[in-house]
Amino acid sequence: MINLDFMPSGPIARYTARLFVTRTLAVLVSLVLVLMTLDLLGESGKILAAPGNGQAELWHYVVLRVPGLVARFLPFSALLGTLIMFAALNANSEIIAMKAAGVSAHQILAPLIVASLGVAAIAFAFNETVVVHSIRALQVWSDNDYRAVPAESDMMSNIWLLDGDDLIRTRNAAGTGQSLHLSQITVYERDRGELQRTIDITSAAQLPGGGAQGWRLKGVRTYDAAMNLVSSKPEAIGFKGITPERFTLAKVDPTEQDFWTLRRLIAELEAAGRQTDEARAGWWHKIAAPLSTLLMPLLAAIAAFGLARSGQVLLRATIGMALGFAYFVVDNFSLAMGNVGVYPPFLAAWAPFLLFLLIGEFVLIRSEE
Incomplete structure (x- = not known):
């Protein structure tokens, strides 16, 4: 009899969701620490060159820079975390045990999709309440050659x-x-x-x-x-x-404005007869970017299915990573085309998401067969 339940059993769902969240957070923390260190090494000379700047200003730079790094690399961390999780499950034959118990590939992925929805919601709230303000403050500070600027939120x-x-x-x-x-x-x-x-x-x-x-x-x-x-x-x-x-x-830089302020600015641009393609594409991308975490378990699923003893786990993990990289490249390219008016704003923000959703689903079905 075919199991038509969307979710697997409760213990399996909690187990895989916990693995997904913990592996994603571990990769994210590691990436942010490494990238923040490298970034600080490159900018510390400019920061300390400004009169009066010292160690406090270096820490201030870290505080402003970290939220942007977290927002940018969260989807990539979800991809790597899922690949690490699936490679371990496959190597320990846990995937085989789940499928032998009648759990389908889609059911194995279902808890990860639900968990990634929660991650996406948190990421959206974090972006709109923290990231946009830190990016704007950092941009103002760097444009002023890291000299002191008035502490105003709308700078x-x-x-x-x-x-x-x-x-x-x-x-x-x-x-x-x-x-x-x-x-x-x-x-x-x-x-x-x-x-x-x-x-x-x-x-x-x-x-x-x-x-x-x-x-x-x-x-x-x-x-x-x-x-x-x-x-x-x-x-x-x-x-x-x-x-x-x-x-x-x-x-009007979409990365420096929150969702609702950007919507108001788009209306003001339209009233003034100004071009709004870049602002509209950025507005739609504020939703599409956090939701890209939903794609990562699907694109990484190729590493989960197949026999571990076939010796192709590393190859399948590499293919999953390549699919994830391809998504980020296509997403940046599409957004750039939307900014210059080549693509309609909605298409520029959502076409990569829908395209790789179909690619991931196709690869999953082929892998399950």
Whole structure:
């Protein structure tokens, strides 16, 4: 009689789910420790080069960098953890014992899929509450050459704005709407593409009535290229007609915005007639990326089935790892195509997931046969 139950028995389900979670966490911790060490070795010189920085700033860098590493390598850790688990189960003939007891390949994988759903839910919450803020803070800090920056949660950095022929670069911006203020600004005034003046501004805040009325600029230093002359003013009025939304919408990075804020920014971009493909693809990918952990047990299942004494366990594990690597390559490629508008945003985020879901299911069915 064919067993049509989705899950195996309770002890088997708990046993395989526990193995999946513990192996995944062990691989994740190991990867993050190694990668964080290598990353810190590469950045420590830049961090310590900033005046006043020391050991505390190195630890601050670690605190900001680790969440991003965890989010990026969690699916890969799930893949390696599942491969390690299946290789051990196969080598100890536990897979054979389960199948002899009437447990199908899909039932063996079912507890892993349920566990990976829980991991995906935790990963999504972690990404939207911790990772986006740490990535934004780290980006602002690194763009400022690891010098001290104001501790504001809505900080943005390295914003470029085109105003007619002029280019405006804002190294730091904080706040929204009427509370938006800028610092470390450089204006490149051009005439028919030729640079006429370079203006360095310490800070800028909106005049009463908003940016349409102009901005109060402080610490203005102007270099006139035609006259080879430098002049300074403690204060000036400028940027008339430039609303704060032009700065906040000039740089919308999905990795630095949480799910709901990004959705609001997409609506604002649409209202302003701006291109939204990159933001939409990133918005959909915020869901697809954590769910990629569901694929890893399926792609790694090729290492579970087949006789261990056939001598092909290592080969099957290598094939499973290659399938996982292929998914990450295709996912990054598809997202890049979505960012430039070649793929529709929804397709760019979800096509790799659906494609490798079908590939994994096909390989599983063939392996079971």
